[in-house]
Amino acid sequence: MAAAKTFDFTGEVAIVTGAGSRMPGEIGNGRATAILLARQGAKVALVVYNAEWARETKRMIDIEGGVSEVVQTDVTDEESCKNAVSTTVELFGAVNILINIGDPFAPRNTYEIQRELLVGINVTSMLLMSRHVIPDMRMNGRGAIVNMSSVSSLLGGNPSLLYPTTKGAII
Numbered sequence: 001m002a003a004a005k006t007f008d009f010t011g012e013v014a015i016v017t018g019a020g021s022r023m024p025g026e027i028g029n030g031r032a033t034a035i036l037l038a039r040q041g042a043k044v045a046l047v048v049y050n051a052e053w054a055r056e057t058k059r060m061i062d063i064e065g066g067v068s069e070v071v072q073t074d075v076t077d078e079e080s081c082k083n084a085v086s087t088t089v090e091l092f093g094a095v096n097i098l099i100n101i102g103d104p105f106a107p108r109n110t111y112e113i114q115r116e117l118l119v120g121i122n123v124t125s126m127l128l129m130s131r132h133v134i135p136d137m138r139m140n141g142r143g144a145i146v147n148m149s150s151v152s153s154l155l156g157g158n159p160s161l162l163y164p165t166t167k168g169a170i171i
């Protein structure tokens with residue numbers, strides 16, 4: 001049975017970064033956002049490093065009759081972000097919505113590695129993706145960008161060193 005529409009995003013094109021989930025069969029924030037946008041009629045580019053995780057999201061969207069494509073991307077890398085945006089425009093004609101999700105986890109080896117990974121995925125990626133979608137949004141005269149933070153940015157704490165700081169930077 002088709003789910004009820006709260007909003008009508010028919011004709012809109014969205015990029016959702018981090019639209020997979022590391023937990024098989026579970027719903028993370030990126031996957032949930034992508035499914036909800038597709039349910040309201042948007043065409044959704046699933047921009048994720050681990051394509052296998054995004055294929056599971058696409059499978060869930062397909063079941064509901066939604067439209068999405070996996071665009072394998074490293075959102076911490078400028079060329080990769082640029083390619084994600086141009087591929088989305090080739091696939092769906094424009095980008096009207098960008099949702100930057102981020103990732104709470106980084107391997108717990110050294111401070112330097114954690115710092116590089118968390119700042120890369122939670123801060124730099126949002127600047128890079130925004131930089132490359134804004135020209136297309138300007139050309140079309142409109143657009144919306146959402147960057148996901150966390151309550152950890154206000155309260156501190158887990159799940160990893162520097163995570164609350166990167167989320168504070170987004171606010």
Ligand SMILES: NC(=O)c1ccc[n+]([C@@H]2O[C@H](COP(=O)([O-])OP(=O)(O)OC[C@H]3O[C@@H](n4cnc5c(N)ncnc54)[C@H](O)[C@@H]3O)[C@@H](O)[C@H]2O)c1
Nearest residue numbers: 018019020021022028029048049050074075101102103150
């Ligand atoms: N889980 C929570 O309780 C919670 C609470 C508040 C905020 N958040 C925020 O939600 C966001 C997602 O967290 P989640 O728990 O849903 O995680 P998740 O595991 O569902 O999703 C993380 C996604 O990030 C992707 N990713 C990681 N590195 C990448 C890279 N370099 N390039 C492209 N994609 C990459 C992964 O492939 C995955 O799809 C995070 O920003 C987190 O801070 C989560």
